[in-house]
Amino acid sequence: MPIPFLKLPYLIQREVLKQLEFDDIFMMSLCSRKVKIMIQSVSINVDKLIYVLSDHAILVSVGYHGRFQRPQDVIILERVEAIPRESRIRINCEIECRYTTRRITDVIKVYLGYLSWEEDMFLKAFQGHMNSLFQNQPDNTVVAGSTNALYNSTGISNVNNADIFIKESDVLNTSQLEDFMNFHPTLNSIHLMFPFTGPPLTSESKIMKINGLSVHNSGQRTSELMANFCKQYLNLTIATYDLNDWKQSLRKWKRKEAYGNLKAVITCTLQPNFVLDFDVFAAEFNLQEWDGERKPKNYRLDTTISHIQSEEFDCSKWFDMQQDGGGKWASILLGPNVIDFVVWD
Numbered sequence: 001m002p003i004p005f006l007k008l009p010y011l012i013q014r015e016v017l018k019q020l021e022f023d024d025i026f027m028m029s030l031c032s033r034k035v036k037i038m039i040q041s042v043s044i045n046v047d048k049l050i051y052v053l054s055d056h057a058i059l060v061s062v063g064y065h066g067r068f069q070r071p072q073d074v075i076i077l078e079r080v081e082a083i084p085r086e087s088r089i090r091i092n093c094e095i096e097c098r099y100t101t102r103r104i105t106d107v108i109k110v111y112l113g114y115l116s117w118e119e120d121m122f123l124k125a126f127q128g129h130m131n132s133l134f135q136n137q138p139d140n141t142v143v144a145g146s147t148n149a150l151y152n153s154t155g156i157s158n159v160n161n162a163d164i165f166i167k168e169s170d171v172l173n174t175s176q177l178e179d180f181m182n183f184h185p186t187l188n189s190i191h192l193m194f195p196f197t198g199p200p201l202t203s204e205s206k207i208m209k210i211n212g213l214s215v216h217n218s219g220q221r222t223s224e225l226m227a228n229f230c231k232q233y234l235n236l237t238i239a240t241y242d243l244n245d246w247k248q249s250l251r252k253w254k255r256k257e258a259y260g261n262l263k264a265v266i267t268c269t270l271q272p273n274f275v276l277d278f279d280v281f282a283a284e285f286n287l288q289e290w291d292g293e294r295k296p297k298n299y300r301l302d303t304t305i306s307h308i309q310s311e312e313f314d315c316s317k318w319f320d321m322q323q324d325g326g327g328k329w330a331s332i333l334l335g336p337n338v339i340d341f342v343v344w345d
Helices: 010-019 022-029 033-041 116-132 147-155 172-185 222-228 243-254 278-285
Strands: 048-053 057-063 070-078 088-091 097-105 109-116 139-144 162-164 189-193 212-219 233-239 264-268 297-298 312-314 319-323 329-334 337-345
Touching: 010 033, 022 033, 022 070, 048 147, 070 116, 088 162, 097 116, 109 312, 116 162, 139 147, 147 172, 162 172, 212 222, 222 233, 222 243, 222 264, 222 297, 243 278, 243 319, 243 337
Parallel strands: 048 139, 070 109, 139 162, 162 189, 189 212, 212 233, 233 264
Antiparallel strands: 048 057, 057 070, 088 097, 097 109, 264 337, 297 312, 319 329, 329 337
């Protein structure tokens, strides 16, 4: 015979909740206000809420900033034309929605359906309900795989990070990217998985003023991305650059002409198109071997915004350089396919 959860002793309720996966906790939170208050008392913490957008649905997951932490799916939100009485529930005691379950490849998935014309109100109520379950304030990450999904993200508020995976058949252009950033002024980082089109970027381009920018397959746009980036973390993979691109950036940083906020630039290329004369390069930038006194051995990245695979770099084999006039120190790694540059505070 089932035992009503709220009739269990308080300490047992807490222990039961601590053993549950978050998708079960979320569904319990919809049962009653008393259950929701009980859940809040357990002091659950997650690093981020992830909203994976498709054209007609949103997969919501909880996740952590560790590189090898797999997100846990919680619920799928979808637009519906009607909400039958027998499957009707309320979110945050406000918006009616439809509760259903479906089996997908031997896994039971839970869906909440909402009326399309109530989307903004529903998403606001849903986010409010989700955020109220945590002791901390999780980051909100949007994952979009199409330009339609980008525009569908407007109902999600306080977005901190975005992963945009738009393939070449539906290529992203800079105006769409600017619109997306205008929709989400709280954005702290963007990860672009495929190339984008549009006019050349400048230091005034909004994308150049985001704290963390990662562009996979940056290709021929590598030079303008490096030259105009204004903030903290820049990560460029399958990049196309020559040594002059790096020299120009390093000169500006060394002379304090640009990159005042910079923390790291990480680049890798499949086919380097330059030959490094190390002695000339080292002489121009006064490169010095690590001595264990100027700075620590390990450089730790802010993984909440960097989109860089490593959380920490061992810089003991890198070379050090300093800004003119006794300014900041930085470390640089010069490899055949990789050039990495980190700034020490």
